[in-house]
Structure formats: structure tokens, C-alpha cells
Amino acid sequence: MIDFNSGLSYDSKDAVHASDRAHVFHSWSAQKLINPLPIARAEGSWIYDYDGNSYLDFSSQLMNVNIGHQHPQLVAAIQEAAGRLCTIAPFHANADRSEAARLIAEVAPDGMNKVFFTSGGAEANENAIRMARLHTGRRKILAMQRSYHGATHGAIALTGDPRRWASEPSISGVVHFWGPYPYRSSFHAETPEQEAERALAHLEETIMFEGRDNVAAIILESVVGTNGILVPPPGYLEGVRDICDRYGIVMIADEVMAGFGRIGEWFAIQRWGVTPDLICFAKGVNSGYVPLGGVIISDEIAATFDERAYPGGLTYSGHPLATAAAVASINIFKDEDILGQAQRLGTDVIAPELEAMKQRHASIGEVRGLGVFWAIELVRNRETREMLVPYNAAGAAAKPMADVVAAIREQGVWCFAHFNRVHITPPCNTSPEDVRTGLAAIDKALEIADALVA
Numbered sequence: 337m338i339d340f341n342s343g344l345s346y347d348s349k350d351a352v353h354a355s356d357r358a359h360v361f362h363s364w365s366a367q368k369l370i371n372p373l374p375i376a377r378a379e380g381s382w383i384y385d386y387d388g389n390s391y392l393d394f395s396s397q398l399m400n401v402n403i404g405h406q407h408p409q410l411v412a413a414i415q416e417a418a419g420r421l422c423t424i425a426p427f428h429a430n431a432d433r434s435e436a437a438r439l440i441a442e443v444a445p446d447g448m449n450k451v452f453f454t455s456g457g458a459e460a461n462e463n464a465i466r467m468a469r470l471h472t473g474r475r476k477i478l479a480m481q482r483s484y485h486g487a488t489h490g491a492i493a494l495t496g497d498p499r500r501w502a503s504e505p506s507i508s509g510v511v512h513f514w515g516p517y518p519y520r521s522s523f524h525a526e527t528p529e530q531e532a533e534r535a536l537a538h539l540e541e542t543i544m545f546e547g548r549d550n551v552a553a554i555i556l557e558s559v560v561g562t563n564g565i566l567v568p569p570p571g572y573l574e575g576v577r578d579i580c581d582r583y584g585i586v587m588i589a590d591e592v593m594a595g596f597g598r599i600g601e602w603f604a605i606q607r608w609g610v611t612p613d614l615i616c617f618a619k620g621v622n623s624g625y626v627p628l629g630g631v632i633i634s635d636e637i638a639a640t641f642d643e644r645a646y647p648g649g650l651t652y653s654g655h656p657l658a659t660a661a662a663v664a665s666i667n668i669f670k671d672e673d674i675l676g677q678a679q680r681l682g683t684d685v686i687a688p689e690l691e692a693m694k695q696r697h698a699s700i701g702e703v704r705g706l707g708v709f710w711a712i713e714l715v716r717n718r719e720t721r722e723m724l725v726p727y728n729a730a731g732a733a734a735k736p737m738a739d740v741v742a743a744i745r746e747q748g749v750w751c752f753a754h755f756n757r758v759h760i761t762p763p764c765n766t767s768p769e770d771v772r773t774g775l776a777a778i779d780k781a782l783e784i785a786d787a788l789v790a
């Protein structure tokens with residue numbers, strides 16, 4: 337029984353749905369064209385509606401519930417923290433905030449010892465570019481096509497996908513370049529190594545044409561998330577680091593989606609042994625139980641603000657409930673080997689199952705990913721690689737993907753799809769059996785895509 341003293345009973349889906357439709361304004365949506373499913377409860381890798389239907393959460397909501405729903409220790413830690421101190425301004429020191437920052441610095445690459453907390457990923461990126469500009473005294477920021485960095489004014493300007501278009505013209509000084517994508521190479525590369533080499537040459541050329549002394553930062557997702565789960569080819573991130581070093585450019589790794597376990601590492605970039613200057617995080621830091629994000633700052637950039645005020649702040653920077661949740665979550669990661677679980681799901685379950693599915697389905701062009709961060713790219717023709725639906729398709733043009741997603745959902749699996757791709761991003765601690773259940777639902781639904789193969 338949920339009693340809000342409103343006289344409305346929220347025990348049935350009807351009141352939840354009615355008040356939502358009347359009063360909640362939803363993200364990224366034409367308000368009259370959506371029908372949000374009321375969720376009654378969630379546990380582990382499962383969410384439940386009011387009619388008793390269960391759904392396997394194969395998207396970890398928005399790729400953020402990395403340790404699953406309602407983890408008892410994380411819930412208890414938040415309850416305990418709420419009893420202790422619900423809020424305190426950022427200008428005080430606070431135990432939860434101090435410990436969260438210490439733990440995050442401990443797992444970050446060496447030489448990155450300070451954390452600026454935000455309430456989410458977009459704000460982290462906003463602050464990272466501000467720090468880079470002030471540290472270098474330069475203005476331009478290079479960001480990738482095929483990227484998402486958040487929906488605030490600066491973060492959406494960095495974004496390299498159609499979500500940016502409606503906010504243009506946006507902040508000045510952002511220049512987009514092409515990153516590596518071996519399956520659809522913009523550089524006519526035939527091997528991943530060639531792709532890395534040519535993408536780096538293109539980046540360097542872009543810097544030359546923008547003026548090497550004008551570029552403050554290069555921001556990139558260490559593994560591109562929504563825009564394709566694009567795992568960088570060997571040498572690429574190392575090459576970006578080298579370019580940044582040669583031209584005095586700040587390297588910003590946006591780890592909002594790829595960090596905190598998604599690929600089986602604390603931070604995805606650590607897989608390639610690269611140390612950026614700034615790391616932006618959010619989502620998986622505490623599985624979104626309480627909103628939290630932040631920027632991990634290199635010692636060199638932090639020193640810029642030792643004697644000079646940092647001109648940025650947020651009322652909720654380092655909020656005690658959010659940082660208490662981060663502390664509990666990081667400790668759960670260690671106690672339950674969340675990184676190892678994610679790695680093993682990738683190598684032992686998802687990779688072999690997807691390879692087998694690729695043999696069965698002519699509509700699968702490519703499968704790619706690491707840990708619990710995978711995409712199935714659907715095509716109409718394997719030779720031409722024509723996408724199952726066009727780039728940024730909507731309405732009738734997007735129907736084949738909508739049909740695939742609906743068929744997956746009918747089987748009780750909630751997954752994320754983007755353009756012509758189905759993404760596989762369950763919580764890191766999903767059981768192998770549940771992962772197989774989810775993959776089997778996708779396997780069956782792909783018959784719809786196969787029927788469209790020419």
C-alpha cells in the first residue's frame with residue numbers, strides 16, 4: 337500500500353498511469369505518442385509491472401543499474417545515510433563524500449587523485465570542458481561523430497548524433513571528427529589496425545586545420561555506447577593520448593556509460609593502459625540509486641586550481657546520500673567481484689552465443705562488445721551492409737526495428753535498441769542463465785529481421 341495522503345490509490349497501475357499522463361513530462365518524447373509502462377517493483381535483473389508480468393532488464397534501465405535492482409546492502413546503506421545526514425552543502429567536508437572520493441581515486445589510473453562531484457553525466461562533461469579550457473587557456477573542443485555526451489547545452493553540443501540538431505546553434509568552439517568504426521569505416525580501411533592508423537591521421541589533420549594552439553581538449557567515449565558499442569581498435573586510444581601529449585591537449589574520457597564495470601573494468605580506458613587527463617563518470621558509480629556523476633581530475637589539472645578559484649559548482653555536488661550509495665556500491669563491486677562477473681559473462685556467455693546467432697541469422701551484420709556491453713548490428717544485406725533501417729529512421733521507416741523490439745518484449749525481455757542495433761547490456765551480476773534467457777528471446781525475434789534480408 338502506497339499512501340501519499342492524496343486520496344488516490346497507487347496500488348493499481350491505473351492511478352499511476354493516469355497521473356503520469358496528466359502531469360509528467362517525459363524525456364525525448366512526443367508526449368501524446370508514448371505509453372509508459374508502470375513498474376511496481378524491481379529486484380536483481382528483473383522488473384515487474386502491476387499485472388504480475390516480469391521483464392528481464394536487459395538494458396540495465398539506461399545502462400546504469402550495473403549491480404542490479406534493490407541490492408540489499410546498497411538500499412541499507414542509503415537508509416542508514418538518510419538517518420545520519422540527508423544533506424549538507426558542498427562547502428562542508430562530509431564523511432560520505434570524502435570516502436567516495438577516496439575510493440574513486442583509488443581505482444582510477446595513477447596520478448588522478450581528485451574528484452569533482454556532479455549530479456549526473458552531462459554535468460560532468462560540462463565541468464570537464466570548463467576545466468580543460470581554463471587549464472590550457474584555449475577554447476576549442478574536439479568531439480567525435482557517433483557519440484552522446486548528455487543533454488545540457490554544452491554536453492549536447494559535444495554530442496555527435498541527431499539529438500544535437502534541435503539545440504543548434506549551441507556553444508561555440510566544438511568541432512566534430514570521425515572516430516574508428518571498422519565495420520563501417522569512413523577511411524576505407526580493411527583491418528582494425530588500418531582503421532586506427534587512419535582515424536588517428538584524420539584526427540591530427542583536424543587539429544592542424546583548427547589550429548593546434550586553439551584546441552583545449554579532445555573528448556571521447558572510451559567505448560562508444562548508445563551510438564553503437566564501438567570498441568576502439570588496437571592502438572587508437574594510445575594514439576589519441578600521444579597526439580594530446582604532443583600538442584598540449586587535454587584528453588577527456590567520457591566513461592559515463594562504459595565505466596564502473598560495464599566492460600569488466602573500473603574504467604574502460606584501463607583495458608588499454610591509457611591514462612587520460614580527466615575522466616567523467618556517472619551511472620554505474622552507484623547504479624543510479626541516487627543521482628551522481630563527477631570528474632576525476634589529474635594532479636596536474638587539479639593544481640591549476642590550487643591558488644586560483646575553480647569557477648563552477650552545484651548545490652548537490654557530493655550529496656551525502658548519493659556518495660554514500662557510491663561508497664556502498666564500490667565496496668559491493670569488490671566483495672562480489674562485479675568486474676569479474678561482467679568479464680566472464682562477456683567471454684563465456686555473450687560472445688559465444690552471439691557468434692552462434694550470427695550463423696543462424698542472415699540479418700546479423702556484426703556482433704561486437706566486451707563484458708556486458710554488446711551490440712547486434714542488423715542489416716538487409718551482408719554484402720552491401722545496408723542497415724536494416726536507415727540512419728535516424730523514424731515512423732514507418734523504423735518499423736522493422738520497432739517490430740523486433742516488440743517481439744523481444746513480448747517474450748518478457750526489456751532491451752535497448754538504437755537505429756539498426758539491438759544492445760545487450762544487462763546488469764553486471766546477471767546470472768548466466770538469465771543472460772541466456774534474454775539472448776534466446778532476441779534470437780527468436782530476429783526471424784522478423786531475417787524476413788527482410790534481400
Ligand SMILES: Cc1ncc(COP(=O)(O)O)c(C=O)c1O
Binds near residue numbers: 456457484590
Ligand atoms: C557516454 C555518456 N555521456 C554522458 C551521458 C549523460 O549522462 P546523464 O544522462 O546522466 O546526464 C550519457 C547518458 O547516457 C552517456 O551515455
